[in-house]
Amino acid sequence: MESLLQETLSLKTFAFFLLIGVTTLAIVLGFVTYAIYFERKVIGWMQFRIGPNRVGPLGLLQSVADVTKLLMKEDTIPNEADRTLFKLAPVIVYVPAFSVLATFPFTETLYLADLNIGLLYYIAISGISTLGIVVGGWASNNKYSLLGGMRSAAQMISYEVPLVTSVVGVILLTGSLNLHDIVTNQGDNIWEWNLFPQIIGFIVFTIAAISELNRTPFDLPEAESELVAGYHVEYSGFRFAFFMLAEYVYVFAIASLATILFLGGWYPPLAMLDFIPGIVWFLLKFTAIVFFLFWIRATLPRIRVDQLMGLGWRVLLPLALFNIFLTAIVEFVLR
């Protein structure tokens, strides 16, 4: 992979890259399909329901049926909408969501690009999605979606800051922005992970990440009880599917990122368990985080927009800065 990236682009390498892209897309779509199924089942059980169980065995094809329905729907664009931007918005939201997956190392050997600035790349690219949401909210020419888009812009910008600062501690510990190096710097035992030295960072990261994902209790941009559906109120059919897809791909991305940064990536929690392949450990930790996100959604009410800003700037940011300070001092003393 590394050597291929260095070569000049020929038809052969292009075909290879395309193949990798399509495979990743297929994996991600598979994940999204079953993440939705998993979410509905988990929340269903928490609420004394059974969740989807009609389409396919155990309802396993429910999401497939839902997507098919979305694909077959009429493509509607409001009369007064800005047509170009309206069509562009889902793309702006989705493309960064997919692009960030390139740098994640899933195991020692399974990764797409070993980028030196991996973490920075993630943060920079994922920020673009906000733009798509604002554009979508504005282009729909609907007051509710405008309010949703505005909230989203404010929220995502406010929470990008603590999110970035919370991972600086990890960078200090590792001395690298490379995600692969960040994992290898952690070790085979649970106490060698970044989780405990960076517990403050991890908490801030989790809260900020949930907010970045627009999930409960920070799902203000699409608060269905106030803003009906927020920024995507006018979207239907496949364009709507793209917004939802991007949201779940970000769940995938954030869960992977948390696993890599704090939970030791593919390493087992105890050294004697390393006969189990790394990908299994990665998936287990990853699933635990995804489950946590769904669990929160079933439990908590939604926070108010002004309280959200207060939490971001007055609590999370100082905490994250304190974490950087603390990590730096400890590192300095230990060295």
Place this chain on the structure above:
Amino acid sequence: MIRTEELLLNVGPQHPSTHGVFRIIVKLDGEVITEATPVMGYLHRGTEKLAENLTYTQIIPYTDRMDYVAAMTNNYVICNAVETLMGLEIPERAQYLRLIVMELQRIASHMLWWGTYLLDIGAMSPFLFAFRDREMIINMFNELCGARLTYNYMRIGGVKWDAPDGWIDKVRDYVKYMKEKLNQYHDLVTGNEIFLARIKGIGAYDGKTAIEYGLSGANLRGSGVQWDLRKNQPYCIYDRFEFDVPVGKNGDCFDRYNVRMEEIRQSLRILEQAVEQVPEGETMGKVPRVLRVPEGEAYSRIESPRGEIGCYIVSRGKDKPFRLKFRRPSFVNLQILPKLLVGENMTNLITILGGIDIVVGEVDC
């Protein structure tokens, strides 16, 4: 300089949190409300006018459709008004059955409010928890009168059907079950930091304002006024039971929430005592085949889950009322809304509207 404009936003009539077809026109400055005008009447059916052409018994099913989540109390208010005018004697067993269904109804109604209010605030699970437990009450009503929502259970002079065998025991079991569940509700929601931050200090008014606006029910008691018709002007057989009237202190949404939750507990207390005392006997009093209500006027008022529901009847001695008027608590309680909304943001609009607890069927009648 940047020019800012007020945004005119139509909340409703189709909106997930207006609890029916109700509309508020709000002017927004950013997300802050500068003016709010409620628009109602989308569900108006002219119940009061229709009632003038119906015999008294025929009016009862119409009252089911006013406050459709607390139909039993509506049934009672019209029956009680007519019975007062006619001076009818109600059999003991019927009285007890009426009281039991009304208290069960209060619990069911408050639980529906609790679930949907939490849904408004953005929590999803409490809604399903509440509906699971409310469903049991609905099923008991179903056994009693064959309907789940619009019961048409009470008649002038008593109740239409006696309780089937074992029904009273079911109520007894339910009271035990619900007491436990209520604690779970509190564990899940009441202590939640986010929830408290969302509703504490929101939509506050004092007792004087509440009285001036004619508020009743939890909206009045939440601001510290001890006024419950079950206690202050006992009707039915409420004077035989021991229960407290919970009141709030600050008159904000959190106090109203607490008052309603505590009322569920008090209703359970009443039920606990009532199921032990239910006598055997008739369920219908001696009522003539054709009800001719003597000339006169009567006003009956009772404590519905939403507040003071009243029924005013003017009779000219016919089998149909000359004029009939319902005082609907949802409608009256709603009048304070524009005052509360000014200066709040969009999110608080939902919190405050939900806290008032309206049923649009009753607002529009």
